[in-house]
Structures are given as C-alpha cells and as structure tokens.
Amino acid sequence: MPIPLLVVIELAADARLRLEEAGFEVDVEPDAEAGARRLQQGAPHVRAVLTNGSTGLSAEDIAALPNLEIICALGAGYERVDLAAARERGIVVTHGPGTNAACVADHAMALLMTAVRGVVSADTAVRRGGWAGSRQLRPMISGKKLGILGLGTIGEQIARRGAHGFGMPVAYHSRRAREGSDWLYLPSVRDLAAWADFLVVATPGGAATRHLVDEGVLDALGPDGFLVNIARGSVVDTHALIAALRQGRLAGAALDVVEGEPDIPPELLELDNIVLTPHIAGRAPEAARATLSLVIDNLQAHFGGRAVLTPVA
Structure with a gap:
C-alpha cells in the first residue's frame, strides 16, 4: 500500500511521478493558503512531508499531522x-546537503561576473541603441580577493572556482575555522569584508545569521566592493544594502535571494547597480534529479526500518 506523503512546496510533474x-x-x-487550510483540517493519514528550508514546517503544522x-x-x-x-x-528530519552545491556555486560565479562586468546594464544599453555610451571600463575578476561567508559545501566549491579558475586569493569566515582548509580564515564578518574585493554569502539562514551582513559589513566592503548572496535573503540587511548602493558606498550587488521574496522592495528594483535572479541558483535538471533521489533514498530507508542517510543533527 502506498505511503501517504504530503508535499507543501512546488513539485514538477516528473518529480511527482x-x-x-x-x-x-x-x-x-x-x-501557502491551501496548504495552511489543509493542515488546519488535519491530515491523520499523512506519514511523511516534503518541504524545503524557505517553506519549512511549523510546530502548528506538525501538531496537525498526528x-x-x-x-x-x-x-x-x-x-x-x-x-x-x-x-x-x-519525528525524523532530513535534508539534502551537497546535492545542488555545484549548481549553486556555478550560479554564484555567474552572478559575480555579471555584476562586476556590468553585463546586464551593457546589454540593456545596446538594445536601446546606446552602443558607444555603454562601453564603460569595468573591473576585472581575475586576481581579485574573494571573501566567502560560510565555508560549507557550497562555499568550498565557490572558493575552488575562484582560486583555480580566476587566480583569486580566497579568505572565509564561518563559526569556526575549518581544519586543513586551503583558505585564509578571518575572525569576523567585518574583517572578511574589509579584506575582500568581492564578498559571497553562502551561510545558512535562520535566526542565528539574520542581518549578519549589516551596514558595518557593507561599509567595510567599501565603494569598490561587490556583494553576492546565494544563501538566504535574511542574511543581508536589505535596507542597509539599498542605502549603500544608492549612496555609492558599495559598487554593486547580485542577489539570488531577497528578504520577503517573492515580494521585492521597489527601492531595490529601481537600482541600476544590482542584478537580481528569482532564487534559481540550485535549479538545474541535474541538481533537481540528485536532490529528489536523496529524498527518495531517505524516505525508503526510514520506511524500510533503516537509518536515514542525511539526518538533520
């Protein structure tokens, strides 16, 4: 008999199959509203839930699933x-570390290059007939200092792309130094921002990292610095970022995630020194297949009486 699984996130037809x-x-x-009503009504037959970090599952939701x-x-x-x-x-909780890390790291580098080289603004100008006026001098990527906030699996892959692909010196800040790491550890986010030309946010979300990148960090990164966020929107203080970009205290930014997404502050949309993508860093066919495969492996292990592969500690 099939095991009842409630999915509270968007799911492609092939994934459902x-x-x-x-x-x-x-x-x-x-x-969200339909899901909330579904949970409020209670779902006594449900034995498993598929969600993600942004949607989650609250204590009230859990209580509705006996x-x-x-x-x-x-x-x-x-x-x-x-x-x-x-x-x-x-209740067992699992997640999918590493399944889309390569894809997210690729996207981080794409965002960095797009923002630093001014690709979007140049493309727009050319399409509007402004070929000559769009030929501005833009900074190089190669050889610049790359700071990574959060050296997990994704952060490590970004570091390797920067160092081995673009000859970039790499430093990082995490809760603790990584033993045996090839990269320079700096003791605070501000120290990292002051050192770096480019700061990439790759740390987990949640209360512990909320607004970790604040006005002080942005000022430390400075008027020639660029910020990339492929982690969670909550890690960056959006109002402080808008002010820094408006006032020229930061050269540019590229965000795949924004506080309150999918609702984007109008002030952010008005800026021409920021690149925005709709939380797609981990979205690739290869990554989607790998991520769902791990979910299935965890579900089958649990219901087969075995230990799950990737439990949340």
Missing part, C-alpha cells in the same frame, strides 16, 4: 522546520 513510482501516495499543496514520522527538506536548508517540535514527537 518518481515519488509515486517509489511507493508514495503524493498529495501536493504548494499554495501520524507524521518523517520530514524531508528538499535541498540543504531546513531553517523553517521546527526541529524542537519534531524532536519532541520523535
């Missing part, structure tokens, strides 16, 4: 899953 073929009865409620056994977060993040509520019920 793979879950069904793996032995699950899939109930998809990606719309037979829930496992929560799988699609991708590395799980910041909005109430781990305490899950632990109290003995």
Whole structure:
C-alpha cells in the first residue's frame, strides 16, 4: 500500500511521478493558503512531508499531522522546520546537503561576473541603441580577493572556482575555522569584508545569521566592493544594502535571494547597480534529479526500518 506523503512546496510533474513510482501516495499543496487550510483540517493519514528550508514546517503544522514520522527538506536548508517540535514527537528530519552545491556555486560565479562586468546594464544599453555610451571600463575578476561567508559545501566549491579558475586569493569566515582548509580564515564578518574585493554569502539562514551582513559589513566592503548572496535573503540587511548602493558606498550587488521574496522592495528594483535572479541558483535538471533521489533514498530507508542517510543533527 502506498505511503501517504504530503508535499507543501512546488513539485514538477516528473518529480511527482518518481515519488509515486517509489511507493508514495503524493498529495501536493504548494499554495501557502491551501496548504495552511489543509493542515488546519488535519491530515491523520499523512506519514511523511516534503518541504524545503524557505517553506519549512511549523510546530502548528506538525501538531496537525498526528501520524507524521518523517520530514524531508528538499535541498540543504531546513531553517523553517521546527526541529524542537519534531524532536519532541520523535519525528525524523532530513535534508539534502551537497546535492545542488555545484549548481549553486556555478550560479554564484555567474552572478559575480555579471555584476562586476556590468553585463546586464551593457546589454540593456545596446538594445536601446546606446552602443558607444555603454562601453564603460569595468573591473576585472581575475586576481581579485574573494571573501566567502560560510565555508560549507557550497562555499568550498565557490572558493575552488575562484582560486583555480580566476587566480583569486580566497579568505572565509564561518563559526569556526575549518581544519586543513586551503583558505585564509578571518575572525569576523567585518574583517572578511574589509579584506575582500568581492564578498559571497553562502551561510545558512535562520535566526542565528539574520542581518549578519549589516551596514558595518557593507561599509567595510567599501565603494569598490561587490556583494553576492546565494544563501538566504535574511542574511543581508536589505535596507542597509539599498542605502549603500544608492549612496555609492558599495559598487554593486547580485542577489539570488531577497528578504520577503517573492515580494521585492521597489527601492531595490529601481537600482541600476544590482542584478537580481528569482532564487534559481540550485535549479538545474541535474541538481533537481540528485536532490529528489536523496529524498527518495531517505524516505525508503526510514520506511524500510533503516537509518536515514542525511539526518538533520
């Protein structure tokens, strides 16, 4: 008999088919309001939930699912899953570290190059007939100092791309220094920003990292510095970023994630020294297949009486 699985995030048709073929009865409620009503009504048959870090699963949601056994977060993040509520019920929580790391690292470098080289603004100018006026001098990427905030799997891959692809000196800041790392460790975010030409945010989201990149960090990065965020929008103080970009205290930024997404502050959209993408850094066919494969492996391990592969500690 298929195992009831409630999906509270957007799910492609082929992904649904793979879950069904793996032995699950899939109930998809990606719309936030519909999902909330579904959970409020209670779903006593549901034994597993598929979510992600941005959507999560609250204590109230968990309470509405009396037979829930496992929560799988699609991708590395799980910041909005109430781990305490899950632990109290003995519910297993898994995530997908590393499954889309290469894709996210690729996108981080694409955003960095696009912002620094002024690709979007030059393209727009050319399309409007401004060929001559768009031929501005723009900084190089190669040889510049790359600072990485959060040296997890994704941060490490970004570091390697910068160092081995562009000859960039690399430094990082994390909660603690990584033993055996090839890169320079700096003791604070401000120290890292002051050292770097380019600062890439690759740290987890959640309360512990909220507004870690604040006005002081942006000022330390300086008027020639560029910021890239492929982590979570909450890590960057959006109002401070808007002010720094407006006032020329920061040269430019590129964001794949924004506080309050998908609602974007109008002040951010008005700026011409920022590049925005709609949280797509980890979205590639290869990454999607790998991420879902890990979810299926975790679900089948749990319901097969085995330890899951990637539990959240």
